[in-house]
Amino acid sequence: MAFLSIIRRWALREHLSIREIARRTKLSRNTIRKYLRSGAVEPSFSVPERPSKLDPFAAKLSGWLKTEAGKSRKQRRTSKQLHDDLVKLGYTGSYGRVAAFARMWRADRQKEQQTTGRGTFVPLIFQPGEAFQFDWSEDFAVLGGERAKLQVAHIKLSHSRAFLLRAYPLQTHEMLFDAHVHGFRVFGGVPSRGIYDNMRTAVDRVGRGKERQVNARFLAMASHYVFEPEFCNPAAGWEKGQVEKNVQDSRHRLWQPMPEFPDLPALNAWLERRCQELWHEIPHGALPGSVADVWAEERASLMQLPPAFDGFVEHSKRVSPTCLISFERNRYSVPASFANRPVSLRVYPDRLVVAAEGNILCEHARVIQRSHKLPPQTIYDWRHYLAVVQRKPGALRNGAPFLELPIPFRQLQDHMLRRLGGDREMVDILALVLHHDEQAVLAAVEMALAACVPTKTHVLNLLHRLVDGKVFGGPPLDTPQALILRREPKANVERYDGLRAQIAGGRHAS
Numbered sequence: 001m002a003f004l005s006i007i008r009r010w011a012l013r014e015h016l017s018i019r020e021i022a023r024r025t026k027l028s029r030n031t032i033r034k035y036l037r038s039g040a041v042e043p044s045f046s047v048p049e050r051p052s053k054l055d056p057f058a059a060k061l062s063g064w065l066k067t068e069a070g071k072s073r074k075q076r077r078t079s080k081q082l083h084d085d086l087v088k089l090g091y092t093g094s095y096g097r098v099a100a101f102a103r104m105w106r107a108d109r110q111k112e113q114q115t116t117g118r119g120t121f122v123p124l125i126f127q128p129g130e131a132f133q134f135d136w137s138e139d140f141a142v143l144g145g146e147r148a149k150l151q152v153a154h155i156k157l158s159h160s161r162a163f164l165l166r167a168y169p170l171q172t173h174e175m176l177f178d179a180h181v182h183g184f185r186v187f188g189g190v191p192s193r194g195i196y197d198n199m200r201t202a203v204d205r206v207g208r209g210k211e212r213q214v215n216a217r218f219l220a221m222a223s224h225y226v227f228e229p230e231f232c233n234p235a236a237g238w239e240k241g242q243v244e245k246n247v248q249d250s251r252h253r254l255w256q257p258m259p260e261f262p263d264l265p266a267l268n269a270w271l272e273r274r275c276q277e278l279w280h281e282i283p284h285g286a287l288p289g290s291v292a293d294v295w296a297e298e299r300a301s302l303m304q305l306p307p308a309f310d311g312f313v314e315h316s317k318r319v320s321p322t323c324l325i326s327f328e329r330n331r332y333s334v335p336a337s338f339a340n341r342p343v344s345l346r347v348y349p350d351r352l353v354v355a356a357e358g359n360i361l362c363e364h365a366r367v368i369q370r371s372h373k374l375p376p377q378t379i380y381d382w383r384h385y386l387a388v389v390q391r392k393p394g395a396l397r398n399g400a401p402f403l404e405l406p407i408p409f410r411q412l413q414d415h416m417l418r419r420l421g422g423d424r425e426m427v428d429i430l431a432l433v434l435h436h437d438e439q440a441v442l443a444a445v446e447m448a449l450a451a452c453v454p455t456k457t458h459v460l461n462l463l464h465r466l467v468d469g470k471v472f473g474g475p476p477l478d479t480p481q482a483l484i485l486r487r488e489p490k491a492n493v494e495r496y497d498g499l500r501a502q503i504a505g506g507r508h509a510s
Contacts, residue, residue: 003025004035006025007021007025007032007035007036008035008036010024011032011036018032018033052093052097053091053092053093053097054091054093054097054098054101057086057089057091058101060086060089061082061086061098061101061102061105062105064077064082064085065082065102065105065106068082069109079095079098079099079102080095082098082102083095083098083099086098121238124158124241126158126159127159127301128159128160128297128298128300128301129159129189129191129192129298129301129302129303130158130159130191130192130193131157131158131159131191131192131193131194131195131230132155132156132157132158132183132187132191132193132194132195133155133156133158133194133195133196133240133242133243134153134154134155134156134179134180134194134195134196134240134243135153135154135196135197135240135243135244135246135247136151136152136153136154136171136199137151137152137154137247137250138150138151138152139152139167139251139255140255140258141167141255141258141259141260141261141267142258142259142260142261143260143261143262143263143264143267144262144263147258148169149370150167150168150169151167151168151169151170151171151175152165152166152167152168152250153165153166153167153168153175153176153179153183154243154246154247154250155179155180155183155243156242156243156246157187157191157295157298158191158195158242159294159298160284160291160294160295160297160298161242161282161284161285161291161294162187162279162291162292162294162295162298163243163246163275164182164183164186164187164271164272164275165250165254165271165275166178166179166182166183166268166271166272167264167267167268167271168264168349169264169368169370170368171199171201172201172313173201173215173217173218173311173313174311174312174313174347174348174349175349176199176201176202176218176311177221177309177311178311178348178349180221180225180309180311181308181309181311182272184225184305185305185308186272186275186276187295187299187302188299188302188305189299189301189302189303189304189305190225190226190227190302190303190305190306191227191302191303192227192228192303193227193228193229193230194222194227194228194229194230195230195231195232195239195240195243196229196230196231196232196240197231197232197237197240198212198231198232198234201215201218202214202215202218202229202231203215203231206234210231210233212231214229217313221309221311224306224309225303225306225309226303226306227303253278254271254274276292278291279291279292279295280292311348312346312347312348312353313346313347314344314345314346314347315327315344315345315347316342316343316344316345317342317343317344317345317354318340318341318342318343319334319338319339319340319341319342319343320339320340321339321340322339323335323336323338323339323384323385323388324378325343325345325354327345327347327352328367328368328369329369329372329376330367330369330376330377330378330379331376331377331378331379332352332354332364332378332379333362333364333378333379333380333381333384333385333401334354334361334362334384335361335362335384335387336384336385336386336387336388337387338356338361341356342356343355343356343361344356347366348366349366350365350366351363351364351365351366352364352365352366362381362384364379364381365379367379378400380400380401380404381401382401382402382404382405382430383433383434384401385399385401385402386427386430386431386433386434389402389427389430390427390431393423393424393426393427394423396413396423396426396427396430397417397423405430406442408442408445408446408449409429409430409442409445411449411454412426412429412445412448412449412454412459413426415449415454416454416456425455425456428456429441429445429456429459432460432463436463436467440463440466440467441459441463443462443466444459444460444462444463444466445459447462448462
């Protein structure tokens with residue numbers, strides 16, 4: 001280009017002859033005339049079309065590239081694998097030509113997508129209280145000294161952009177419902193509409209267009225909070241772009257460095273507190289003020305918060321002859337009176353509730369084990385087996401549920417099982433918790449052990465004295481008094497004079 005500029009300057013500005021320019025540049029006069037007649041200011045070169053060994057396979061390779069683009073990133077074939085497959089079909093060219101073709105194909109496809117509706121978006125504006133967006137993400141934290149993989153629920157108001165994160169071990173229905181309960185509680189109300197992707201906990205089947213078969217339990221939750229669920233098109237995450245961006249931003253704001261807490265409730269308490277602090281630190285962007293300022297104005301447009309949704313998932317179970325039910329590879333005890341009978345198991349994020357005949361039978365803390373390499377656990381409540389050991393007192397000695405007895409009961413059992421008939425007496429003492437406060441029974445047992453009189457009779461005597469309030473120095477117990485006099489008698493010995501005869505010299509009453 002610099003050489004062409006010199007030729008034009010000599011000819012047009014300094015008016016040198018063609019012969020003189022040819023002498024100086026060592027070019028032919030015809031070449032110089034051609035440059036000047038064309039009026040070009042920069043040289044142009046035409047690349048002649050040359051046949052390639054890849055031409056017969058171009059259509060085949062284009063089809064392969066289109067198929068691979070529709071697969072997940074981990075399942076796509078590399079350019080080297082595509083070259084090997086073409087060689088099997090008779091291709092004799094180099095790998096570099098195949099790689100260059102693939103790069104050109106991807107660049108053309110990207111250019112087409114950017115000029116079509118797929119790569120073009122319309123900015124969205126939401127009115128106060130109009131909508132919220134929900135999504136899940138997968139992050140890690142240190143809980144109890146161990147690195148744990150967590151499923152994090154993100155719920156975000158579309159107008160004020162106030163958000164809340166809550167971590168769970170799984171992405172199940174009860175976790176989804178619990179996230180909404182806490183989200184609406186923190187926001188102080190419920191918007192009119194919820195925007196979701198097609199997650200399995202909400203959508204049972206995706207139909208044409210916007211047609212969805214929504215999960216019945218999810219609809220019950222939406223009906224309880226009176227909001228309309230709306231689901232995005234498949235693979236169209238930009239339709240809920242606010243919460244998608246919130247997932248990316250939270251990794252830098254909350255999960256780096258990796259948070260460390262003793263347990264999951266402590267982590268969720270910190271997440272809630274930290275999210276509310278970030279509301280004051282993050283500017284809204286589209287409106288003046290911070291996220292917290294806009295949320296304070298939007299809160300008046302939210303529907304008043306109803307009572308919390310009872311977000312359990314119900315399963316039908318049958319109690320085994322050993323008074324156990326199974327859930328998620330673990331087993332939980334049930335009162336012995338319901339052995340071999342059907343019960344209803346209500347699953348919450350942190351607990352399991354067993355119900356039957358309209359009554360709550362028992363409740364257990366939920367045990368979640370993500371690794372199948374760990375052995376299943378059995379969670380007992382020794383009180384559930386008292387009806388059995390009352391008929392079979394010998395089972396008390398090696399009964400697995402009774403390995404978890406409180407320490408005073410264990411110490412008393414060691415004394416009683418040494419003598420004949422002690423197992424039955426021990427069962428009778430344990431059965432006292434069915435009719436009396438367990439703390440009172442434990443206090444009576446501790447006092448009997450302290451007095452070195454570990455017998456059933458002495459424990460019963462101490463228990464009755466504790467219940468009647470006649471033991472001093474024992475633990476304070478709030479027990480109702482069965483017999484309370486409305487008018488208490490007064491101490492007056494003169495009343496005995498009325499037993500004597502009214503006349504002087506009469507006989508004594510004795």
